[in-house]
Amino acid sequence: MENAPEQLIRQAATIGIEISLPSGQTLFHKGDFGDSMYVILNGRIRVHDGDLSLNILSPGHVIGEIASLGSLKRTASITAEDDATLFEINCKTLFSTLANEEGFTKSIVSMLCSREKSMATKVTDRSMRVRTLERELEIGREIQSHFLPDTLPVIPDWNLSAYFHAAHEVAGDFYDAFEIKSINRIGLVVGDVCDKGVGAALFMTLFRSLIRATALSMDFNNWSTAPDASYGRRRENQVPRNRVDECLLDSIQSTNNYIAQTHGGTSMFASVFFAIIDPYTGNLSYINAGHEEPVIFGKQQIKQRLETTGPVVGIFPGARHEIASTKLDHGDSLLIFTDGITEAVSESGEQYSESRLMDTLASYCGTADSLLDNIIQSLNNFTKGARQFDDNTILAIHRNLTH
Amino acid sequence: MSDTLHIAISNEAASVTVLQLTGPLDANTQKDLEEKANEVIDGGAKHIVLEMSKVSYMGSAGLRAIHAITKKLGDDSDNAIKSDDLKIASPSDEVRKIFKTLGFDTYIDILDDLDSAIASF
Numbered sequence: 128m129e130n131a132p133e134q135l136i137r138q139a140a141t142i143g144i145e146i147s148l149p150s151g152q153t154l155f156h157k158g159d160f161g162d163s164m165y166v167i168l169n170g171r172i173r174v175h176d177g178d179l180s181l182n183i184l185s186p187g188h189v190i191g192e193i194a195s196l197g198s199l200k201r202t203a204s205i206t207a208e209d210d211a212t213l214f215e216i217n218c219k220t221l222f223s224t225l226a227n228e229e230g231f232t233k234s235i236v237s238m239l240c241s242r243e244k245s246m247a248t249k250v251t252d253r254s255m256r257v258r259t260l261e262r263e264l265e266i267g268r269e270i271q272s273h274f275l276p277d278t279l280p281v282i283p284d285w286n287l288s289a290y291f292h293a294a295h296e297v298a299g300d301f302y303d304a305f306e307i308k309s310i311n312r313i314g315l316v317v318g319d320v321c322d323k324g325v326g327a328a329l330f331m332t333l334f335r336s337l338i339r340a341t342a343l344s345m346d347f348n349n350w351s352t353a354p355d356a357s358y359g360r361r362r363e364n365q366v367p368r369n370r371v372d373e374c375l376l377d378s379i380q381s382t383n384n385y386i387a388q389t390h391g392g393t394s395m396f397a398s399v400f401f402a403i404i405d406p407y408t409g410n411l412s413y414i415n416a417g418h419e420e421p422v423i424f425g426k427q428q429i430k431q432r433l434e435t436t437g438p439v440v441g442i443f444p445g446a447r448h449e450i451a452s453t454k455l456d457h458g459d460s461l462l463i464f465t466d467g468i469t470e471a472v473s474e475s476g477e478q479y480s481e482s483r484l485m486d487t488l489a490s491y492c493g494t495a496d497s498l499l500d501n502i503i504q505s506l507n508n509f510t511k512g513a514r515q516f517d518d519n520t521i522l523a524i525h526r527n528l529t530h
Numbered sequence: 531m532s533d534t535l536h537i538a539i540s541n542e543a544a545s546v547t548v549l550q551l552t553g554p555l556d557a558n559t560q561k562d563l564e565e566k567a568n569e570v571i572d573g574g575a576k577h578i579v580l581e582m583s584k585v586s587y588m589g590s591a592g593l594r595a596i597h598a599i600t601k602k603l604g605d606d607s608d609n610a611i612k613s614d615d616l617k618i619a620s621p622s623d624e625v626r627k628i629f630k631t632l633g634f635d636t637y638i639d640i641l642d643d644l645d646s647a648i649a650s651f
Binding site for chain 1: 590636
């Protein structure tokens, strides 16, 4: 609202009436029609849209002129911040005065012009700020994409596939798949950092990196001597099971303790599922840290849900996680996903739900790639482009039927 | 469905402050709960019960708020042990399932009714 020149106030005084507006009282609401404009004489006036305060105006400011002069609805609500006195000018009176008073007309036009100029400057400033922020987020999105694997491991007799679709520019979900050469195994991780936006995205990079770096620390320590993974050819599995367990436990627990102790004040946590698979035998050991239960299925039926074996990662120092084991037979698939999939909503607000996901899985047999295509198609048919609220992540691994 | 969280404060026993929550506990209301809890803790509350029978939905942001309250109450030792100062009373089956799935039930007592929660300190 533009500060009215003194001349305008003086002239307005001849055609208006003084009204008082006690503290807390609303003069008009956004959307109302009204044919009066006001000049503040005393007290402070709050311009707001519901609970959102847009401005606080002091004596000398003009309010309500857009709706009254333009025959438009009020663009914001007006409430007295203190006991205030206003000068009310009815626009019918105003227009008849304008016809006879050239000086008054000039004052009004000049006030509106200078107001339009200041609005235009604000709009330009704001669009520049928005553009800078958008550019920053785009850079963030680009950098964050490098915290997901560029390619998935290629393993004879197995097929791996991943789907990742963020709800916003940056994501709190992550997945990972990597060879752990020191123990001749494949590591699979899916995680979901609580909360959304940039905060969750920063923690996503931390969780992903700590888990991967700890799981691969033996490989890194023996860079030159790490055995080459030769999954299909190796008849005997030489790696004792306790090294697999150690790798799972170390990765989850040191990540948990590091984040809980270093960043405990933020109360940020992630649900994480971390599995290590022996590609030769199909044996699978895992820790499910508060994550959606992954599912093993094959021969057109759901075989097993992999229940949680400990709490979420990152907020309970010294938390204990158990290791569970199972096996993928030939023809079996393992599907690891985040709740963004099961909680995806249709236009009517209904959730995709676990039961729909399970139905899709149970009616399916084939490779991980085509499985993911099936799920995404089923999900898209259900949501039909309704707004996506949460990140969607799926990691699937399939053991071929023939070997 | 309302999207605001209503928080009623009462002192049911000498040293126990009860926050009765009505509505969703999610990313939009997480700060409301944290701020209200901070107020009562700054006002001297040592033991808090969150009465959750009327919580219609709880998301992970709600769990962040609950964790932040346990920290504020001083349960921040380096070893994960059960919170002595914060208890949950009468959550719905769905809310209880979320506590269990995310493993919060190991660190925070969840009681079936308000009286046993108050008596549990």
